[in-house]
Amino acid sequence: MRIYLDNNNTELISVICNRCGKEMKVENGILKEGCFEVKHAFGYFSSKDGQVYHFDLCEQCFDKMLAEFRVPAEVKEARELL
Structure with missing residues (x-):
């Protein structure tokens, strides 16, 4: 769940994991963790x-979700990180 300073989604102030409720690190509007x-x-x-999630x-929590897959997710290395 993402929380912004205003309705225009211009400055990110908080990101909370929807599964466990952990608040992730945000500094100056930038998410600083995976x-x-x-x-x-x-x-x-x-x-x-018609529903949007x-x-x-x-x-x-992402790792726990992947561990439950019966067919493993395909993982590739990125050539560039933006």
């Missing part, structure tokens, strides 16, 4: 058709 951000809109043929997970 975070898995999800923004997903379900489409046709889903029981959630937005949530954040800290690295520890």
Whole structure:
């Protein structure tokens, strides 16, 4: 969950893991630790058709989620970090 100073989403003031409630480190509007951000809109043929989900997970909760996968996620190294 992301909290901004105003309604224009211009300055990030807080990021909270939706799973465990941990508040992640934010300094001067910049997230300073690993975070898995999800923004997903379900489409046709889903029981959630038209619903948009937005949530954040800290690295520890992301790792726990991946550990539950029956088929491992594909992982590749990034060539550039922006």
